[in-house]
Amino acid sequence: DAGVIQSPRHEVTEMGQEVTLRCKPISGHNSLFWYRQTMMRGLELLIYFNNNVPIDDSGMPEDRFSAKMPNASFSTLKIQPSEPRDSAVYFCASSRTGERTEAFFGQGTRLTVV
Amino acid sequence: SQQGEEDPQALSIQEGENATMNCSYKTSINNLQWYRQNSGRGLVHLILIRSNEREKHSGRLRVTLDTSKKSSSLLITASRAADTASYFCAEGNSGNTPLVFGKGTRLSVIA
Numbered sequence: 184d185a186g187v188i189q190s191p192r193h194e195v196t197e198m199g200q201e202v203t204l205r206c207k208p209i210s211g212h213n214s215l216f217w218y219r220q221t222m223m224r225g226l227e228l229l230i231y232f233n234n235n236v237p238i239d240d241s242g243m244p245e246d247r248f249s250a251k252m253p254n255a256s257f258s259t260l261k262i263q264p265s266e267p268r269d270s271a272v273y274f275c276a277s278s279r280t281g282e283r284t285e286a287f288f289g290q291g292t293r294l295t296v297v
Numbered sequence: 298s299q300q301g302e303e304d305p306q307a308l309s310i311q312e313g314e315n316a317t318m319n320c321s322y323k324t325s326i327n328n329l330q331w332y333r334q335n336s337g338r339g340l341v342h343l344i345l346i347r348s349n350e351r352e353k354h355s356g357r358l359r360v361t362l363d364t365s366k367k368s369s370s371l372l373i374t375a376s377r378a379a380d381t382a383s384y385f386c387a388e389g390n391s392g393n394t395p396l397v398f399g400k401g402t403r404l405s406v407i408a
Contacts, residue, residue, distance in 0.1 A: 187339075220303075226340075226385070226398040239395075269370050274339055284389045285330055287395050288339030 189275050189289035196296055201263040204292045207256055207279030216286065217250055217260050218274040226274075232258065234279075265296045298326040299387035301329070301369075302399040316373040318402040320386035321366075327390035329362055329369045334383045340357070343371075345389065378408040 188207040196202055208215050217229040231238040232252045240250070249268070252258040262269055272293050276286040304319045306337045322329070326362040335347045346353045346362045346369065359372040373380055383403050387396035 214395070218398075225400045228395050228397055231395045238399075259301075282326070284396075285342040285345055286340070287342070290339050291337075293337075 186258055187275055187277055187287050187289035189273075189292050190251045191292060192290060193293045194295070196294070198262045198266055198296055200262065201294075202265045202294060202296075204260040204275075204294070205275050206258045206289060208258070208275070209287055210256065212277035212279045212287070213255070214278045214280060215252060215258050216278075218276065219271045220274060220283045220291075227282030229260070235250070247249070250271075262294075265294075268297045270294055270296050300395070301388055301397075303384065303386055303402040305402060306404045307401065308403070309407065310376055310377060312378055312406055312408045314376055314406075316376050316380070316404055316406070318371045318384050318404070320369040320371070320399075322369075322386070322388050323367065324388060326388045328388075329360075330387050330389050330396065330397070331358075331360060331369075331371050331383045334385065336382070338400075341384060343384075352353065373404075376404075376406045378406050380404060380406045 188191045190205045213234050216231040220226045229242045230250045235252045272291045274291045276288045278286045301320045301322045318326040326348050328345050330345045331343045334340045344355050344359045344360050360364045362369045383401040385398045387398050
């Protein structure tokens with residue numbers, strides 16, 4: 184398996200622009216998580232899906248952030264409009280429910296908003 | 298949320314020494330998981346210990362779990378420079394709730 188695949192790996196955009204981050208979870212995993220990591224706040228959970236359904240988006244910082252999972256193999260995290268304080272590394276992770284619930288992380292998208 | 302808190306925040310040791318990191322948690326758990334993150338990369342699962350286990354080994358890793366104290370420790374024996382990374386713990390269960398991570402322990406192994 185190729186693991187969790189995120190794209191792009193790096194994104195530099197100007198303030199006010201729309202940013203879309205993409206994630207392909209591991210086949211067969213039914214839970215998907217979006218995290219954001221900064222030096223100041225560490226690794227924050229933004230939102231997670233079970234069986235393509237958003238379960239908890241309380242970690243989404245503002246209405247500028249939205250996430251979708253149209254099918255079991257694809258999810259997007261969109262920021263519109265982007266702001267400099269959104270600069271961070273965004274991780275997608277997937278897992279399977281059951282006895283072993285370890286999460287598998289993608290390589291992350293490093294977002295810089297200037 | 299199910300968040301582990303790692304201690305110490307940073308640890309610097311010489312190659313060949315052992316490194317011990319601790320984790321405290323607050324809720325009842327099904328399992329406790331340890332992850333590693335190399336600089337600029339995603340987290341990688343290291344080891345999972347179930348709530349009915351007290352100790353588990355995997356290569357140079359040894360994990361202990363004390364559910365009465367709600368604490369766990371990760372021991373890396375005979376450390377190597379390549380072990381330099383951040384280490385995180387997280388409480389897990391068999392349901393669909395997500396793993397929530399603390400700030401981690403930054404381990405530096407000096408050659």
